[in-house]
Amino acid sequence: MNCLRSKVFLNSGLMIKPTRFSTSVNEKLEGCLSDVTVLDLTRILAGPFCTMLLSDLGAKVIKVEKPGKGDETRGWGPPFVNGDSTYYLSINRNKKSIAIDFKRSEGLKILEKLVASSDIFIENYIPGKLNSMGLGYDDLNKINPKIIYCSISGFGPTGPYAKRAGFDVIAASMGGLLAITGPEGGEPCKVGVAMSDLSTGLYAHGAILAALHQRSITGLGMKIDCNLLSTTVSILANLGVGYLNSGIIPPRRGTAHETVVPYQSYECADGKHITLCAGSDKMFHSICRVIFSPAEAEKIINDPKYTDNANRNANRLELNKLITKGLSAKPMQEWLKHFEGSGISYGPVNELDDVFEDPQVIHNQSVISVDHNKGGKIKLLGPAVKYQPLASNLSAFRSEMKSPPDVGEHTIEVLQQLGYNNETIEQLKEKKIIQC
Structure with missing residues (x-):
């Protein structure tokens, strides 16, 4: 060889x-x-x-x-x-x-x-x-x-x-x-x-x-x-090891993450979906500041229910309702423009025709x-x-x-x-x- x-x-x-x-x-x-x-x-x-x-x-x-x-x-x-x-x-x-x-x-x-x-x-x-x-x-x-x-x-x-x-x-x-x-x-x-x-x-x-x-x-x-x-x-990675050490069987969560919140796909005003991932508190703060008005964002960021990932996980249903409501105000393409350069991990839920027209996919010669x-x-x-x-x-x-x-x-x-x-x-x- x-x-x-x-x-x-x-x-x-x-x-x-x-x-x-x-x-x-x-x-x-x-x-x-x-x-x-x-x-x-x-x-x-x-x-x-x-x-x-x-x-x-x-x-x-x-x-x-x-x-x-x-x-x-x-x-x-x-x-x-x-x-x-x-x-x-x-x-x-x-x-x-x-x-x-x-x-x-x-x-x-x-x-x-x-x-x-x-x-x-x-x-x-x-x-x-x-x-x-x-x-x-x-x-x-x-x-x-x-x-x-x-x-x-x-x-x-x-x-x-x-x-x-x-x-x-x-x-x-x-x-x-x-x-x-x-x-x-x-x-x-x-x-x-x-x-x-x-x-x-x-x-x-x-x-x-x-x-x-x-x-x-x-x-x-x-x-x-x-x-x-x-x-x-x-x-099975984190879910398998999580069960082995806690005995808790994780539920199906669709596009959501078992432990990180927010970390899933959300529907926008035009029925298309965008996926957002808050891998840190800083990313969560950025998500809030893009989606909500300055006053609303600071209120959510400083709410004790959402101050860190453990609290966001415990209150994921309520938080996801807030994010879904916020994203329902605009179509997906408009949100993509807002998130560009924000430091947030995000992306559209692409159909295959969108995948193969994506500029990064083309650039990567996939x-x-x-x-x-x-x-x-x-x-x-x-x-x-x-x-x-x-x-x-x-x-x-x-x-x-x-x-x-x-x-x-x-x-x-x-x-x-x-x-x-x-x-x-x-x-x-x-x-x-x-x-x-």
């Missing part, structure tokens, strides 16, 4: 001379993971999201799919673009697709050859499934001791729920996320996007990078286990455009992180983002790189072991 270059690594007296980490700073790098190969046996969201993040950084991601329909999300539409669901397109850019039936011996041999030349193996099958096929960590470690094997599951590799299929909304239900999400006094709600899946993908991404770093020291791979339920429980395989261009959400290399020839990201692949689009290319000749590839195709 180019990001982790070193001349000699020591571990328990063992000296290892690396052969793959010697890129010169004078060479052009196509992303800081440009010498990392990822064998991706994941579908749906958490795994593909993780491997897409790795691909953005230059890793060569080989997406292994079942011949035929491939990843289930290819059909998760509408909307579709040139026959591909936008769900699939959102999480599979920059990858190469190889379609193999690895349940058959000849397909399994192809996969084993890929393992031998890969750095990372990532899968999200039900725990035990790949072990039964000879593709467990112990099996692959014998082929390639440097392999980093990442498993993503619904509930973990062991325990009473290990064999259950795990989807985001189930983990979010069981992990408490649905119970704390939704309008006050209303029904439990799922978050608009699959936060348990996406957060698990982010955890897996970070864990893989940590394992790559350790491998640069030891020369050895490792097994990583991530699961949706543990992720969901871990991101949308990218790539050529679609079947013609024309498609828009995708761009990487959220920016890097500033010290040298102009060093790039954290690959130089060109590429469209998500068709099922088996790169099967022939990958097999040829493994040493398969055209005759053998044609035979594998006729036996329906591969799709290309």
Whole structure:
């Protein structure tokens, strides 16, 4: 991994001379993971999201799919673009697709050859499934001791729920996320996007990078286990720790914060909403001075019920009524002008059309455009992180983002790189072991 270059690594007296980490700073790098190969046996969201993040950084991601329909999300539409669901397109850019039936011996041999030349193996099958096929960590470690094997599951590799299929909304239900999400006094709600899946993908991404770093020291791979339920429980954050130490179950509060007041969305005169956050007493004072007349503001600021956050929390219903009444006097856009430069944390509740027209979103280059395989261009959400290399020839990201692949689009290319000749590839195709 180019990001982790070193001349000699020591571990328990063992000296290892690396052969793959010697890129010169004078060479052009196509992303800081440009010498990392990822064998991706994941579908749906958490795994593909993780491997897409790795691909953005230059890793060569080989997406292994079942011949035929491939990843289930290819059909998760509408909307579709040139026959591909936008769900699939959102999480599979920059990858190469190889379609193999690895349940058959000849397909399994192809996969084993890929393992031998890969750095990372990532899968999200039900725990035990790949072990039964000879593709467990112990099996692959014998082929390639440097392999980093990442498993993503619904509930973990062991325990009473290990064999259950795990989807985001189930983990979010069981992990408490649905119970704390939704309008006050209303029904439990799922978050608009699959936060348990996406957060698990982010955890897996970070864990893989940590394992790559350790491998640069030891020369050895490792097994990583991530699961949706543990992720969901871990991101309960302040609410989870609050319950563990107080025994108080927090109610659903809509857009409001459990402990900070005011910290929520309010309706304006035109029916649109603005979100205000008072992270300090000073911010609260500023909010009051923008919304209310000078006399009203000072009265509220000096009211013993609102002098600090603890008191504001205890009297949140009454305070929120005052703020709602004050904001009902003007439309949202007018309030945005009043809050500009006030030092207050604020923002409009944007619909998606507003999001992608927002000047800061545009400035941050949050949308990218790539050529679609079947013609024309498609828009995708761009990487959220920016890097500033010290040298102009060093790039954290690959130089060109590429469209998500068709099922088996790169099967022939990958097999040829493994040493398969055209005759053998044609035979594998006729036996329906591969799709290309």
